[in-house]
Amino acid sequence: MSLYGEADLFPVSAEEEERQLHLAIMHSLQETESNITNREQTEIDELEPEIEKPAENVKATSSSSSSKPRNFKRANTTALFQEAEEESPQTMLRRSMSIGNGSPAFPDLINSTNTNGETPLYLATVHSQEIAVKQLLQSGADPDMGRNAHDTPLLAAVDNDCREVALELIKSGADVNRPLNRGWTVLHEAVYRGHTDSLQVLLSNGGDPNIRDCFGISPVFTSAACGRNECLEMLLRSDGDPNLCAESKMASPLYEACKEGHLDCVITLLDNGANPHLVNCDGLYPIHVASSRGFEEIVEKLLPITDVTKAENCGMSPIHSAAKGDNIEILDMLINHGYDVNIKLTRDKITYRDRRQTALFFAVYNDSEEATEILLEAGAETELDYVKPLLVAVSHSQYDMTDLLLSHGADVNACFNEDGAFFPACVAFALRDFRMLKQVLISGCDVSKCLKCDIGGQDHSRFSEAVRRQSFCHFLTEDHQRAWCGCTVLYLLQFVGNVKLCSKILEAVRVSDEWEEIEKLTDNPRSLRHLCRLKIRSAIRIQALRHESTFQTLPIPEPMKRFLEFSDVQ
Incomplete structure (x- = not known):
């Protein structure tokens, strides 16, 4: 081919x-x-x-x-x-x-x-x-x-x-420089095939090492892309330009060699004056593509000669590239070299519907617990993205990663402020996974915000959608959630004190199989035992609630420790 x-x-x-x-x-x-x-x-x-x-x-x-x-x-x-x-x-x-x-x-x-x-x-x-x-x-x-x-x-x-x-x-x-199909020449063909004898004849008889096809690709670029290092050396000795970029995507020969993982060609180009700061049409440097593709040896060659500030200020850091490709070793190399783990994608580089901006989001989205831990240990903040990484971990049912994020300060009560909602978004993301839901609730989630509604017993239809969307009841009673409404409300009631349900939720749960138990919990005062549990937990900092060792160190009987951890709630 x-x-x-x-x-x-x-x-x-x-x-x-x-x-x-x-x-x-x-x-x-x-x-x-x-x-x-x-x-x-x-x-x-x-x-x-x-x-x-x-x-x-x-x-x-x-x-x-x-x-x-x-x-x-x-x-x-x-x-x-x-x-x-x-x-x-x-x-x-x-x-x-x-x-x-x-x-x-x-x-x-x-x-x-x-x-x-x-x-x-x-x-x-x-x-x-x-x-x-x-x-x-x-x-x-x-x-x-x-x-x-x-x-x-x-x-x-x-x-x-x-x-x-x-x-x-x-x-x-x-004619050795005659343009053929789409401007391709015999020099391009010799390089592509790796035919060094023919290439030497062409170069010795007037072949132009910098001639371009209709895409602006030179034989030097072709040799770098195909990994023809011997041909590349011959072209460079014949005055081939190591920095002649392809016109179609403005990629340099060095960028292409890094992209394809041709270490020998990278070394040859660098030894012959290739510029590591030439960007492609997306404004990215060779170190970005090498980090994304996972070529550790190439990244190691580029790190000492690539300006950190330039690489970070182009709108996307190599840290993003490494996290996106889940390349752990490269991620560690970049952090040790001084790249900022909290740098955000600029608006022109945000091409994702979830508006991700940090390397931590990429790592969590990839379900890479190792990359997530490296970034968190290096100081990555958990609340910089529009959609929080914790919500991604919850929606992916990543239990260990959720614990990891919570232990490093992820806000379990974070809301979707764009809609004006005031209930914890984690609960909405964990509704169909009760194991994850319990993990979120016992980590300090304020469940009362889910069952609180400013409209209360009034007719919800009389209010605008913008007002209705602020409450959890609007989300819970949507058509695709109604089948889960009864069991969800019953489960949430295990983690709150005395509450009064709004008319919207009551309308939905009255027809559910769980209505009798819900009615018993909402129409009667909660037990003193349960209220004491909630009071004790509220006296403990949220950060401490996320660690299992917190209750184990309390000077109280073992059954009480388990009770404080909601072991009775299945």
């Missing part, structure tokens, strides 16, 4: 190519005969009786009629037709190319094409037939005529890495 994803240039078998050469010669002979002028045809017609005489008479006539060469040409053409089926393509080629004094017998045949548009020179080059190539070139074959305007003999020679054939074509005038 070529760099652009096309199929191989020469998929036809050797037997098929010989057959096509045979057809090409026959086709050319037919064209030569049909192009005879009317005047020549008339003269030949006058001699037709003589041609139909016995063989010995024809021989005598032809030897005595030296003044009529066109009859000789006609006879020679006929002879070629008669012997074409029995002769090999090579014999036919020699017969058609010269006669007597070595000059071409049929000059139109030299550059003729078969049904596939291929010239004899192109077919000879495809099969690396050096002698045939020389004979065709000496007989006037056009060195730039191949299968079409894009598949030239020189391209075929380079594709086969046939140095001698390529040199013969160049000596005969083949």
Whole structure:
């Protein structure tokens, strides 16, 4: 495959190519005969009786009629037709190319094409037939005529890495810098194939190492992208520019080598003056793509020579790239090198619907507990994103990560302020996972905010949607949540004291299977035992509630410790 994803240039078998050469010669002979002028045809017609005489008479006539060469040409053409089926393509080629004094017998045949548009020179080059190539070139074959305007003999020679054939074509005038398909040149092809011998011939005969195709890609860029380090070294020795960026995405050869993980090419480019501060069209540096792809050795090479301030102030830090790719070792390297774990994506780089901005969000979203712990230990803040990382962990049912975030200060009572809501969003995210819901509730979540409603017993439909959306009851009683409404309310009541439910929730739970138990808890005073538990817990700091050791160190009986931890609530 070529760099652009096309199929191989020469998929036809050797037997098929010989057959096509045979057809090409026959086709050319037919064209030569049909192009005879009317005047020549008339003269030949006058001699037709003589041609139909016995063989010995024809021989005598032809030897005595030296003044009529066109009859000789006609006879020679006929002879070629008669012997074409029995002769090999090579014999036919020699017969058609010269006669007597070595000059071409049929000059139109030299550059003729078969049904596939291929010239004899192109077919000879495809099969690396050096002698045939020389004979065709000496007989006037056009060195730039191949299968079409894009598949030239020189391209075929380079594709086969046939140095001698390529040199013969160049000596005969083949253009080494001729733009082919989409501006691709034979230099690009030599580099893509890794054919160093052909590349050396091209560079030694005027090949431009900085020539670009229609995408602005140079051979230097191609060698970096394909990992052809030997070709890259040759191009750079021939004045190739290590900083010539592709025009399509403005990526530099160094950026592309980092992207593909070609360490040897990265080293070669850096040793030859490649600039690590050239950005692509997205404003990102080579260290960003290397961090994202997880190429540790390349990042290690780039760290000492990349300006931290520039890399962080381009709108996206390498810290984001490493966290996004869940590359733990690189993340650790970047932190140790001084990159800020709390730097945020700028608005032009926020392409996610959840509006993520921090590396911590990327780590939590990837369910990477190790990356999350590294960032938290390095000082990552938990409340910088619009959607809090804790909510992501809760929605993903990541129990250990939720504990990790809570132990590092994540706010369990954080709300969606955009809607003006005042209830803890964690409860909404954990509704269908009661294990996660309990984990959130015993970590200091203020459950009373979920059951409190400013509208109270009034008709909710009389109020605007903006007002209704502020309360948990609006979320809980939506159509897709109604099936869970009864069991959710009953469960939440285990973690609060005496409360009065609003009319919206009462309307929903009265038809649920849990209504009798809910009615008992809401219409009667709660037990003193339960109220004491809530009072004791409220006297303990929220941060302390998140640690299991908090209750274990209290000088109280073991059953009471378990009671304070809501072990009776299943």
